[in-house]
Amino acid sequence: MEEANKLPDKKVQEKDVENQQHAYDDTSSLAKGDILQLEHTDPVLNAKMHLVNNAIDEIGFTRYQWRLFVLNGFGYAVDSLILLIQSVISAQAVLEFNPSYRNGLTIAAYVGMLVGALFWGLTADIMGRKIAFNLSLLICSVFAIVAGASPNWEVLGLFICLSSFGGGGNLVLDTAVFLEYLPSYRQWMLTLMAAWWGIGQLIAGFFAWAFLPNYSCADPATTPNAPPCTRANNQGWRYVWYASGSLVFVMSILRITVIRLKETPKFLVSEGRDAECVETLQFIANKYNRPCSLTLDVMQACGTIEKRARDGKSKWGFGEVWIHLKGLYATKRIGISTSLIWLSWTLIGLAYPLYNVFLPAYLASRGAAFGQPSAYITWRNYTLVNFSGIWGPVLAGWLCSTRLGRKYTMVVGALITMAFFFAYTQVRTATQNVVFTCLINFFLNIYYGTLYAYTPEVLPSAHRGTGNGIAIGWNRVMGILSAVIATVADTGTAVPIYICAALYIFMAAIAIAFPFEPYGKRSS
Template identity: 60%
Template sequence: MTEVLPMLDIDPAMSRKMHLVNNTLDEIGWTPFHTKLFCLNGFGYGVDSLQVSIQGIIAGQAAYEFAPSYARSLTIALYTGMLVGALFWGSTADIIGRKFAFNVSLFVCSAFTIVAGAAPSWNSLAFFVAFAAFGAGGNLILDTTILLEYIPHNKQWLVTWLAAWWGVGCMIGGFVAWGFMPNFSCSDPSVAPFTECTRGSNMGWRYVFFTIGALIFVLSILRVTIIRLRETPKFLLGQGKDAELVEHFQLLASKYNRTCSLTLEKLEACGTINARKGSKWSPGEFFLHVSSLFSSRKVSITSVLLILSWMMIGLAYPLFNVFLPSYLASRGVQFGITSTYETWRNYALNQVVSIFGPILAGHMCETKIFGRKYTMAVGGLITMAFFFAYSQVTSQVQNVAYSCVISFTLEIYVATLYGYTVEVLPSAHRATGNGIMVALNRLMGIISAVIATEANTNTPVPVFICAALYGALAIIAAVFPFEPYGKRAS
């Protein structure tokens, strides 16, 4: 069995040791530890999506109450926080380890999400949203990285399945909104009979924050109590901690009655890896991780195409998902549907449907016909087609049906991209590389707020932009240099 990214010409010792580590992961196989890890990492995905979805859910109602000069500033605050969070948690994960972010990030997110519900002004709300997003911002990076670095190769497709938790998070946000928003929200104060929107008449969005924040706090407690996470085997290997690595494997195998033939002598016989000397916190350490993403021609092409893909999906994804409530409401009005109850019901249905996109993607990418690359290509092309169809809806039934189908198909592409990215990045620099790509993704999310404002979500223009972007993403997916199907991640 070969690795996706062999390093014999760059670091022969690392390549040989990585082969032994992958053999050991396959030898131990899947255990109850991995099942718990899948669920606990999934919490991070769910929290990331909760932050994105609840911002889209509450922004309109909060704007009625605070009358801001720029209504999209919450979206900008959200993606700014996520951008900084992606860079911070991603870079520190390669420097001090994956464990710290795994244990701390959700606590930070929960605290600021709860406080956001008590915000007395628009500016303070944006501030708290940004810090909550900072806490959540590293989860797309760390959750995929940690899971991938613990599982046997025949379960690597589960990294794609991990994105189903994103849909679970959005679904929870949708149902919480469905419960609170129709009953505890004021009407648009600019529409007759011109009733002032006060805090007392508009508590729905605050209840959403309080509820979601409390849920995230519970999830953060579960993360540190259900499983006592140690550093991942591949991080320990990259740090030259061979003895600790072997001890970790021996403990895992012993706990679940599995065999483990790896010994310290076998690892030491492979030689010494090219470990960097000096301070972990020097600027050179960060730039080492960045430059290693371009260590060869093939790796460089992959990194550039991944960056381009993450930036494009960073524009397309929020243009649909963040502003989905606006699309559903505006098109509903066109067909005589003005009920907020129906709007939030339809939003919740969209999020339920999105859960099954990653599940299908996980099965597709584990087939020789599609692999990872062509699963993304197919998902992108189908999503493009339905976006064009959605721009021409002529009834409320089509409004709901097409938006639900898009929520399903776009997750086929997105889920596979999440898994593909960590599979093809070198382990010692995986979190940094993924963090940079996610940060650029968030930067484009900020730009999406500007486009949504200028193009207006009441028109089909943002939908046409999404369609074109998914078509381009499908083309890029087909030309990626690496195909991880049937290979083991480094």
């Protein structure tokens, strides 16, 4: 195999773990391969990103990426875990504290996740991905454990908000970190990683099923002679928080001990730190006995990127944030892509909680209509629904690697979800109720999981954290709005179902309009 740094216009043979052969054109002319290659933003940065892509493909898929798949997947799981935990324990906490605003915990969770997404996202392009990777879950776990000891409603909301702040940055950083180490022929795994979201939901369902039916006070609305609800007879929701926080704490320790994450090569390149980028890639290649022909001389021969050439002020100022915002609209196509991505996240941010966060209330109302009012049956069904959500991203990962690509996988997921939403309003039996909710969660996560992967794939690497953070920030804003809607509307009726169905039609149309298709190309 010829060395790529001897003749940059020659083809380089790479082997992945299964010794499959892949060839890429190693040239800074960007003749093919990279998603944003024709956008003509910073030619020097594009050339260096192309060389980094070549080096990552040459190294191939190693145990390092497998560890990232699991450890970054923890972040996906925790995001859904914290969001759903506050939802499932809310009713019991309300019975104990008798708050004036019953949906306050949902707003607290989404406010924390909104601030977390913006903070970790905006700073990730400034201080790097590594710090958030190591700290976010630790922050989340500490406040999740403390939330279980809350003496009143206001303190509980505060700790949920702080826990969500830590968890809210994971969806921004986990996709970026994994993608920026991932060989291009394995980029479909970014969609597959969303299966961890369903695992987080499943864990939430298991904890609710295990603790709430057996360690909760009775609701006077359904049990007229129920004793007063106190801390002594209502420990179940606290046990749920203790168990969840402890699990997240273990995950945070594993992140630090199992893999000592190095800063991602693409972030280092965008910061002009070519030597560290080459050192990181060579370290991985040497550790796993893989080839890596990238050298510092080849990188520096491309020139100096524009951003570093004009840096003269503090990187922590508003000017630096403005640079990243402008980078998301560097060209017309990139600007259209950014806007449509943000719109998609806004719509799914309303559709998802209207259905999933308030699903317990709807399931309880339907269960009561079917003669199944018991808490055990409700949480059993909830766990089954969450289990079905794991497999949507698995199917989506396979579909993304076919000619359907990312865009039309989202279209398929959105339209089938819409069809089942409409069909769900005609459910008349308990069995139909469980089957249809499982199918909805399965197909819903095909769209959601693909959108999670598509977003960082098409954003410029230098501005990926900012764009991803704002996208998820819009998602959280709509989550807050959904809690307000739940206050003035009856979520036990089918109205939210009709609204969600209409939103998914709109999301399918937006997916068709996306200007970039990552299938067969490499993230920039």
